[in-house]
Amino acid sequence: MEANSVFLASGLSLLTAPLLVGLFLSFAMEWLLQPRAIVFWRRPFPLLCLHVGSFILLFSLSLLVFWRPWFALGVVLAFQLLLVLVNNAKYHSMREPFLIYDFEYFTDAIKHPRLYLPFFGIYKAILAAIGFLGVVTLGLSLETSLLDTSDWHYGLVIFCIIVISSALIVIGVVSNKVKMTLLPEEDFLRVGQVAFLWLYGMEHLFFKPSQASVRMSLTDDSLHERLLPCSSLPNVVVVQSESFFDVRKDYDLLKLGVLAQFDNICQESVQFGRLSVPAWGANTIRTESAFLTGLPARFFGVHQFSPYRYFMKHQPFTLAHALKEQGYRTICIHPYEASFYFRDRLYPQLGFDDFIDINAFSSDQKEGQYIGDVALAEKVAEILAEAEQPLFVFVITMENHGPLHLEQPLVTDKKLFYKMGKQPEGCDDLTVYARHLHNADKMAYMLHEQLQHNAREGVLCWYGDHVPIMADVYNGLGEPSGLTDYFVWSSKHNNASTNTFSKEGQKMDVSDLAALVLEQVIEKNM
Helix, strand or coil, rough: HHHHHHHHHHHHHHHHHHHHHHHHHHHHHHCCCCCCCCCHHHHHHHHHHHHHHHHHHHHHHHHEEEECCCCHHHCCCCCCCHHHHHHHHHHHHHHHCCCCHHHHHHHHHHCCCCCCHHHHHHHHHHHHHHHHHHHHHHHHCCCCCHHHHHCHHHHHHHHHHHHHHHHHHHHHCCCCCCCCCHHHHHHHHHHHHHHHHHHHHHHHHHHHCCCCCHHHCCCCHHHHCCCCCCCCEEEEEEECCCCCCEEEEHCCCCCCHHHHHHHHHHCCEEEEEEEEEECCCCCCCHHHHHHHCCHHHHHHHHHCCCCHHHHCCCCCCCCHHHCCCCCEEEECCCCCCCCCHHHHHCCCCCCCCCEECCCHHCCCHECEEEEHHHHHHHHHHHHHHHCCEEEEEEEEEECCCCCHHHHCCCHEEEECCCHHHHHHHHEEHHHHHHHHHHHHHHHHHHHHHHEEEECCEEEEEEEEEECCCCCCHHHHCCCCCCEEEEEEEEHCCCCCCHHCCCCCCCEEHHHHHHHHHHHHHHHHHC
């Protein structure tokens, strides 16, 4: 017994120095974070337990793999530094700290590097990989493994440390009384990065949405009863336009002609205006799910940040279901890989009969990095021409998806889109964005004309999923409001004189937009 105590004491003494140094550096590293959380000594004790326990647990597990204390410490600190850098890159682009759900983006970055690595920095990623391999090689060669010694008792020491660190984590979770607001930046500032990830993870495991009917979010019982099958049901086309917002309202730089057709359609629309969306710069599926379900993001609690992962296990009632019940054929078009965001597996559960992905398009239909908006409008025209029953076509565009800085602005565009006849300094991304925005304007016009002249009446809904990532532009011109733009147009009300709304339109939340679309279908069947 005494011998075991001596072994334990000697083992702990060997590990004390790397543990203390590691804890100090782990807390010090928080000064690199953006936004910078409250200093650790001002946080509640349970939150400190989460941080300390997490660090010691990761250190112990790393030690079990490498059996080199200082090298194990380096691995843990390198992992924390990676989280700090990725967090800062995300916050810089999207005004949101790194979330528990964002760990899956590490694998997505490997599958779809163009969508992620440019925001982190391609050269940074390459240098980090080279540096990591160099440190691993150096660390393994310079430090002697504990397994090469005769001190077998280090396994017992590590086991004890794992038990202690796990106990600290349990204490931190169980006794924590800091309620999460589910406003990520606010929560992050209050609790720090490590506790933030833990507590949002706990919310993910135990949160259950209220039992309110999703069906009721789209239409009440009386409206649903009026949705009767009818041969005169209109075709419904909804466009979720990538990164679309009327940039002219935030920056008085661009000519009105950039969105001339959009302006004309708005003046013919049943309703148009600015749209509040639950995303900034990315996270399209948050806006997408709010539109399709008719439920505000907060309804899903912590799952609002990755709703499609939640929908894989909890099937919601959507606009597609509502229209499908009335005899509609429901189609989704998205010119990207079908498996991205689980859409290939999820969309049948969301009520779509068919899902048309990038395989239906050719590379010569690209406009910049992705399939162009005009090509999408042409695809919708093909589908409408072949239709024998009313259609609901949900289009998710890709042309204006970033990273915009991977494209170079054309010399002609620098003169064409700006009121002053030349591009302001530092606005390369804005020029590229304006070119794609003008193509979105063409797409809106083409869809308008298709539905206007189709034998079946039509409803066209258009909205932006979020503002684009243009960090340099925002640094120079100021950040936009974060609102996007929308319209709901009906071929039955296509005269500007019937529009009773002001020139500025009407502001609404994206979760209310599907109900407005349904109203146009209902009205046509009365």
